[in-house]
Amino acid sequence: MERYNLTHVSEFYLMSFSEDPDLQPFLFGLFLSMYLVTVLGNLLIILAVSSDSHLHTPMYFFLCNLSLADISFTSSTVPKLIVDILTHSRVISYAGCLTQLSLFLFFGGMDDLLLTVMAYDRFVAICHPLHYAAIMNPHCCILLLLLSVFVSVVNSQLQYLTALQVTCFKDVEIASFFCDTSKLLDLSCSDALIKNIVTYMVGILLGFFPMSGIIFSYYKIVSTILKIPSSGGRYKAFSTCGSHLSVVCLFYGTSLGTYLDSSASYSPSKGMVASVLYTMVTPMLNPFIYSLRNKDISSTLKRLHIWKI
Template identity: 70%
Template structure:
């Protein structure tokens, strides 16, 4: 393994200037390729990881496709809430497809190499669809706020044109977020290492591999992450604050349960998405082990998109009814 690594270093290293931020000389490389270390280098675990991630990927794609099929096939589900849900399912399919297929291929071919442009592309798509998840969850919280706090004006406020505009705005904000991250990474001319301690090209790890002074880039990236993360979650908190305030004014307990039950699935997905994401970044900050961070990142990059269809299908009566109809029509 060490000989392969040394040979790869010699093969893909174009020049070796000194690192300007260090007091002494250090090998620095202008790379055309990176190495994704993955979750484990144990050969005995590779077949298990291959089967596990292939299974989770297929379940995620199939589950989210069923949600999209159910929403598109049943006219009773042609409402803003299910329109946003279908877009969330499509985003989850794209999100997991940016990382897991590459990891499965790497395990099967016993190769951990990803080209520089391939790494930038994967990073860009990861940010776009990850941010889209974030934005769509915020839009869905706004949808529940309007439905519960302004039920008589629901169809007027969330008309089809506005629903499409909200999804399009979510995509444009995600695209801008991705472009800003790309501009930051493209300014990094040299890297201290070619190994990324994860199974995908994590933008924060690319910054850590840079040889140049990344203070300004880190400040800009933190600002971008704050804007793309703080404002959406603030919108979700505000929406649920107003929702809970409105529900508490309902006199009957049955009315309270019925009103809050419409938010149960969305609230579960929000807690899962932000809980796993927050746990990963807090764990990475506390732990000095990049490999543990890679294992933890599986939770929000793979497990969360896989569980979303189950949460909505198990907690949503309309989705369950439509899926049963689809099953009975195919039998």
């Protein structure tokens, strides 16, 4: 296979969903619709939280930031995909690829860490209700948000610098519709050591630690709820966590399916489907999960005359 020196590589070619020209209008309409629903749905969440003083609480503060991260996360990949389908082009410049990679990793990390912070918020609210206001004070909320931003920046820049160190490529065809570190490192002429190190690092930083925090939080939450004597009280406590738990399962289910596939069973088509679920479907469904299952959000949207359900 021909190898390309970095000094001669100015662009890459992204993988397309289909080369069939008759299918392009359908794909364009599908992805454009999903993107618009994602942006509008998350903007409605932000509007509801910002317009209702009753929603100015830690839980909705983090939900508002999660919606903002979802919009940015989707916007880092989908507009480029839509333009590529419209213009029948798969080309992305080297600089554009690294920029997209950095933004995708940053906002994806924000999604991951904010879900972890929200699990901690629910843990404090249910397990330590009398101390909730003291523990989850405005300074603590801002600190947790800044910590999430800091870790996301560190992760994205470390992976960006790792990709930047690749000086030789086996090919310029990226097996995805966007630039991702693992797919870019697959094209490296060097051995898989760097890719394995990056994979394990990301798995620990954005996989093991956040998932451990979420699992521990819900273990304590379930233990506390089961001690509530009345069934009505248990249901009310569970309902406050239902939306968050649904989003956590959706986010981790699709992301694990994307990044933990075995090399033996991996195929580009499966990877593309998993990436769509991870980058488009999950951010699109989050607003519906929170608005339909959350009475505070849905009632606020009804008062704004923009939600009829």
